Amino acid sequence: MGVQKEIKELEVAKLPELQHRNFRNDEFWKKIPGWANVSRAEFSDHKWQTKNSIRKIDQCKKVLGKLLKEEIYQDMLEGQKITPMNIRITPYIFALIDWEDAANDPLRKQFLPLGSQFLEDHPFYREDSLSEDDDSPVPMITHRYPDKVLFLPTSICPVYCSYCTRSRLIGGSTESVEKETYGANQKNWEAAFDYLMKMPLIEDVVISGGDSYMLTPAQIEHIGESLLKIPHIRRIRFATKGIAIFPQKILTDDAWVMALKKVHRLGLSFGKQVVVHTHFSCPREITKWSQMAMDRLYQIGILVRNQAVLQAGVNDKVEDMVLLTRQLSYMNIQPYYVYQHDMVPGCEHFRTTLREAVEIEKAVRGTTAGFNTPTFVCDLPGGGGKRHVASYEYYDEENGISVWRAPYVKPNEHFLYFDPIHKLSKEAQERWADPKKQQEMIDAAVKASGVQS
Ligand code: SF4
Structure with missing residues (x-):
């Protein structure tokens, strides 16, 4: 009876409407020649993932061997001369790339740019398109909305995204851009906490960067406790792309997860919200590991919301956005925002027209419950904040x-x-x-x- 039930469930899962319930669980990394002998246990370990992250194009060649076509290799080398972002990609995402069709792969596009894909920047692009620096009263704080601030305690991440809106400061200098990236240093955050203490209207703090994955457990606790103890602060959100590109950390870095749990518990005891914001872009990033990582966070009681950036060739097809929305919902992640791409350098090939965003939004709305339908927004250049794409x-x-x-x-x-x-x-x-x-x-x-x- 049990077997029959399982077979029936498998058949149901093949229905296109239920595609979002299929989480791949194969040993996909073994297709990468350099990792053919890496066991599931090793690949599941966050320390192995960090140690084997790809930081240079030559490393791609080393692990891929003949799987890396020469024209793609040369094109990636050209890309490094142009891109404002350095390379950093976890083995998890690297192995999910379809290297047979690397030119068109949505994951390759996000992290390993090709020289041939870049277009001239729009005449009105800006390095700080959202004018975050203009609205920064003290270092690491952007204060635009009356009751909400953005706190950037670090400017490093577990991956570097080619489409990053803060390419002016994230991930270190490149061949084309000089930048002052900073790591997480507790001593440098006091001015930010002092500012928040003195601003009684602020209720909401987004801890971003950079990426909260790069904070140590002690730093997660220090930031969480410092913020939650400020009486007027009611809500804090740790922002990390980690769940999307490195779910193994949630499953095997117990100290980090326990620190988050401790801050969440403290928040509960104060009657305050502690949530996580993550950043899945497209269905191809999602596997059984994503689901297992989310199960762990959900069981701790942590609410997770998703913010995606609309990117041509990555997630600008209605069917991909619908599937992503359903997969996220199924994993207990609330699809919160889809952003119109910011007008930052090196991203013209990623940008869609506003009309495309409006049409995708129209098509996605109605495919699932309203509370799981992302709001498509344009974060206005010059610091107007987020507005609905049709407004x-x-x-x-x-x-x-x-x-x-x-x-x-x-x-x-x-x-x-x-x-x-x-x-x-x-x-x-x-x-x-x-x-x-x-x-x-x-x-x-x-x-x-x-x-x-
Ligand atoms: S994880 Fe976020 S902050 Fe870091 S590079 Fe990607 S988009 Fe930028």
Whole structure:
């Protein structure tokens, strides 16, 4: 009877509607020649994952051998001359890449850029597109919304994403960009805690970076306790991409998980929220390990929400976004936000038009419960904050210019988001090539919006 039930469940799981319940559990890393003899126990160990993370293109060649096609290898070397992000990728994600079709693989695209994929940056890109530094009253704090702050205790991560919005400071200098990356150092956080103590309106703190995975258990506890003891702070969120790209840490780094559990318990005892925000981009990142890691966090009682960035060739197909949404929900992760890609350097190939975001949002809405449906937002360049993608004041689709307002955050300003030029008509692309016409198009869009600044 038990066997029959299992067979029936397997058949059901093959239905396309139930694809999200299939979590791959094969030994996929063994296809990588350098890891063919790595046991499941070794691959499951967070220390092995950290030690064997890929930091250089030559390491790719070493572990992949003949699986790495020469043209991809050369193209990745070219990519290193252009990208603002260094390489760091866990064996888990590296082994999930389809190296037979590396050029089109959504995981390769996110972490190992090809020189041939880069496009010229939009004329209005900015290194700090969201003006986080302008809204920073003390180092490591961005204070934009009245009751919420962003705290960046470190600027290192377990992986480096090519699409990172903070490429200006994350992950160390590259061939093309000088940056002042900093590791987690408790002594440097006092000014941030002092500031938060003196600001009674603040109730919500996002601990990001960088990535909370890179904080030691003692640092997780120190940050958690310091924040929770500030009377007016009601909610803290540890942000980490870790669950998506390195679930083994949740399963085998007991000290780290216990530190999180301790902070969560302290939060409960104070009647305050301690949650985790993570960052899955696409279904291909999800395996049985993701589900097991989430089971562990869920059993501890930790709520996890997901924030994804919309990226061309990674998750810009409706079916992929629907599947991702369902998989996350199934694992007890709440799909919270999908961001329109920020206008930062080296990312033009990733960006979609605003229209594409609106259409994907429209298609995803209704596929599952509302509380598990992500809100698609555009984080306004210049610091207007997050706005629903369909809440623009005016959208000149022909020239890819949208005009926005942020009535509460900055009531007397207007904000502009620009679609990637390569996705516009040939005529519009020609207009963008002329700086005088650029300004005319922008002035006309602002005038048509009726927004005064
Ligand atoms: S994990 Fe987050 S902060 Fe770190 S590189 Fe990726 S997107 Fe940037």
